[in-house]
Amino acid sequence: MNDPQSFSKRMNISNISNFSRRSILKAAAVAGASATIASQLPSTAGAANLAQDEGRKLVIGWWEDFVDLDPAQMRDSLATEMAYKIYSNLVRLKSGSTEELVPDLAESWEMSEDGLEYTFNLKQGVQWHRDFGEVTAEDVKFSLMRHKDEAVGSNFVNEASLIKDVEVVDTHTAKVLMSEPYPGFLVEFAAYRPGFIVNQKAIDEAGDRYNEQPIGSGPFVFDQWSPGQQVDLVVNEAYDGETGPFTGITYVVIPEESTLEIALETGDVDIAYILGPEIQARVSENENLNTTSTIAPRTFYLQLNSEREPFNDVRVRQALWYAIDRQTLVDAVMLGFGEVTDTLLNPHVFGRLEERAYEYDPEKAKSLLAEAGYPDGFEASFLIYPPYGLPDVAAATQQMLKEVGVEITIDQREWAQHVELRRSGTFDIALQPLLRLGPDQYVTPAMHSESIPYPNASRYSNPDMDALIEKARSTVDDEERKDVYYEIQRLAHEEAPVIPMYFPVFILASQLNIQGAVSGLLTVNVTELTLES
Amino acid sequence: MGQFILRRIAMSIPTLLGGFALIFLMTRLVPGDPVLIILEENYTRDSYEAVQQQLGLDKPVWQQFTTSLMNAVTGDLGSSFQNKRPVSVNIASQVGDTLQLTVAAMIIAAVIGIPAGIISALRRNSWVDYSAMVSALLALCAPSFWLGAVLIIIFSLKLGWFPAFGSASTSNPWDILRHLALPGITLGAAAAGLVARITRSSMLEVLAQDYVRTGRAKGLTERVVTYQHALRNALIPIATIFGVEIVALLTGAVVVETVFARPGIGRLLVDAILTRDYPQIQGILILFIVLAVVVNLLVDIAYGVIDPRIRHQ
Numbered sequence: 106m107n108d109p110q111s112f113s114k115r116m117n118i119s120n121i122s123n124f125s126r127r128s129i130l131k132a133a134a135v136a137g138a139s140a141t142i143a144s145q146l147p148s149t150a151g152a153a154n155l156a157q158d159e160g161r162k163l164v165i166g167w168w169e170d171f172v173d174l175d176p177a178q179m180r181d182s183l184a185t186e187m188a189y190k191i192y193s194n195l196v197r198l199k200s201g202s203t204e205e206l207v208p209d210l211a212e213s214w215e216m217s218e219d220g221l222e223y224t225f226n227l228k229q230g231v232q233w234h235r236d237f238g239e240v241t242a243e244d245v246k247f248s249l250m251r252h253k254d255e256a257v258g259s260n261f262v263n264e265a266s267l268i269k270d271v272e273v274v275d276t277h278t279a280k281v282l283m284s285e286p287y288p289g290f291l292v293e294f295a296a297y298r299p300g301f302i303v304n305q306k307a308i309d310e311a312g313d314r315y316n317e318q319p320i321g322s323g324p325f326v327f328d329q330w331s332p333g334q335q336v337d338l339v340v341n342e343a344y345d346g347e348t349g350p351f352t353g354i355t356y357v358v359i360p361e362e363s364t365l366e367i368a369l370e371t372g373d374v375d376i377a378y379i380l381g382p383e384i385q386a387r388v389s390e391n392e393n394l395n396t397t398s399t400i401a402p403r404t405f406y407l408q409l410n411s412e413r414e415p416f417n418d419v420r421v422r423q424a425l426w427y428a429i430d431r432q433t434l435v436d437a438v439m440l441g442f443g444e445v446t447d448t449l450l451n452p453h454v455f456g457r458l459e460e461r462a463y464e465y466d467p468e469k470a471k472s473l474l475a476e477a478g479y480p481d482g483f484e485a486s487f488l489i490y491p492p493y494g495l496p497d498v499a500a501a502t503q504q505m506l507k508e509v510g511v512e513i514t515i516d517q518r519e520w521a522q523h524v525e526l527r528r529s530g531t532f533d534i535a536l537q538p539l540l541r542l543g544p545d546q547y548v549t550p551a552m553h554s555e556s557i558p559y560p561n562a563s564r565y566s567n568p569d570m571d572a573l574i575e576k577a578r579s580t581v582d583d584e585e586r587k588d589v590y591y592e593i594q595r596l597a598h599e600e601a602p603v604i605p606m607y608f609p610v611f612i613l614a615s616q617l618n619i620q621g622a623v624s625g626l627l628t629v630n631v632t633e634l635t636l637e638s
Numbered sequence: 639m640g641q642f643i644l645r646r647i648a649m650s651i652p653t654l655l656g657g658f659a660l661i662f663l664m665t666r667l668v669p670g671d672p673v674l675i676i677l678e679e680n681y682t683r684d685s686y687e688a689v690q691q692q693l694g695l696d697k698p699v700w701q702q703f704t705t706s707l708m709n710a711v712t713g714d715l716g717s718s719f720q721n722k723r724p725v726s727v728n729i730a731s732q733v734g735d736t737l738q739l740t741v742a743a744m745i746i747a748a749v750i751g752i753p754a755g756i757i758s759a760l761r762r763n764s765w766v767d768y769s770a771m772v773s774a775l776l777a778l779c780a781p782s783f784w785l786g787a788v789l790i791i792i793f794s795l796k797l798g799w800f801p802a803f804g805s806a807s808t809s810n811p812w813d814i815l816r817h818l819a820l821p822g823i824t825l826g827a828a829a830a831g832l833v834a835r836i837t838r839s840s841m842l843e844v845l846a847q848d849y850v851r852t853g854r855a856k857g858l859t860e861r862v863v864t865y866q867h868a869l870r871n872a873l874i875p876i877a878t879i880f881g882v883e884i885v886a887l888l889t890g891a892v893v894v895e896t897v898f899a900r901p902g903i904g905r906l907l908v909d910a911i912l913t914r915d916y917p918q919i920q921g922i923l924i925l926f927i928v929l930a931v932v933v934n935l936l937v938d939i940a941y942g943v944i945d946p947r948i949r950h951q
Binding site: 180313359361 | 720899
């Protein structure tokens, strides 16, 4: 499932490779029509008529503006996408993968046997944007250690607590010392948001205006921002790696997905992620666009409030798992743009257990309910929030549970209330996503007792589970660690503290003249794209 | 006149204070926790307390109130919980787009609504009247997200006359107008419909007055009767409607800004509400109150201009 192409074929999604001459001509015609509009839009340049001219920016459509470009506070999708262009990490994940690492600032790195020391050898002569000097091991130390600083208020303070210190061996060698083994360090920390290397001087000088002048050492330089409308990056001429065929990137903010679809059709936007099933279906069939898709690193799952009856009974939790026909949900409600799962761990994530434990079986659900003392079912509330087609998923689930006698009332709230109600434990069943990279980032929030009352809103507490999760965290050997994660997932099958539902699919749609897009963690692999005339 | 304006400005101070207190209270009473929204899956007791302290939410509510009130009086609206920028900077960067849009909508409402209402009143119960009033009703009823989408499909996608999204990124007036046309019509349509209906009924009422009959009796032309005597007297309720509509247009801008992917404080406000960004919500709503007060002050001044009797009272 790691190969997005095989998925696309199975889903009958048109792919990068299979477009025809006719579709190119058609695209050209559409392009002609939109060229007039495009010429009036100096900054959001139309895609279509620009293939032949050399200096051209890539226009990426995005559904929300960025919130915070400071890695310590970074939590939104556009900031993350832009940060991968503006900043460097020590190491990076290969496009489309959440396991395979490639060099970035560090040309090589190694971990000590006991997993307590990581040594990074930095490339020589890497320059900060806008004459902020050379990137050194001191910058690495500052960037990683600031997550531990209380005054910074980093979102990653928990992860950073495992880092004891960063030792500056020499200008181009940094050694990260752990207080205990942290096998997820490279993927979940160094290659992700907390691992973006920042410049102390830039942060200190900018103060609360840092978002208007972030400084990095990546392939693109932050140019200007019109809040709520667009952000412009320009290519970093001094960058020694691949920067791709574009002179810069313009992110245009288009919150309404149907408007984004039209912007793709008129050629005003070159490339964009499409998240809603209905528009995904239309875009996939549009001959004038390339699409590539991947299973999203986002797991939708149910939390069952185990402090409330009857969810304190494991048989009831299992019964609900059997009673929901998740395949039908994916096929009918998600229009096929999703995949059923019995574990929280995403297909891209280390240690995922591929076993299917629960097939749709209403009879078994009924007998489990009878065994638990609920032969006639029960009533419960079902907490959801509006986006991602969740109301439709909830309505279908309601019908399915009715078949086994469970009457649920749908309680739709906006996200802020959804979170609040789960933390305070005033809910029965709740549906939400979990979007993470490493296995521990899935199992700890959802099933470890230290995460009660939130994010473990199910209030599931089991010493065996806690012990396993802690063991997995500190097991350095990959094979061993994988086995521990298998054990955790099998225990989750038995105990059903949460019910994993499905992974949605992300579709990355682009103009026909843009090749090589790989759909991944809501990022666009701009430097790997090619532009054809 | 000067004294009148000064008195009105003085009277708006309690309105602002009351509004501020109400907004503060409402934001705190709505369920949802800004700290939790910021932390989400990174929530632990420690991180919760750290962020709470950073945002000043660990202090008692009355203390938060007095601090933010004192700061607001000195013009400091605080910093956004979300992007840490000063609220005033966040607002300043997007308020221009919203004002452009609202003014465009008001102009469209006036330019289409008032003539349509006058013609309908003059040709009462003719087919012109009926079709104008049915159109006005449709414009009033059409939801803006639907109207916006239809306009985009016809005029941007099919005909390619106007851009489908965004606001002008240059100060070229032609560019600004092209970007404003579709969203302006979308937002102004309902107001135009309302203005047309109000104008019609107001005109009909005035046309039935004794002084209009007197005017006709002493041999004034129909044109003079209509435009100099009747219309001027009919304008009072229309001016009132503009005072009321400004707030409706500002809130209506939220939907239009989303459909057309325009930046603006409507969208900023919705995002702030969804993330419980208290200082940002307060800042924008206070601006809305100020705008409403100013527009109503202008309407009051306009009353005096339209009807000298009000000025002399």
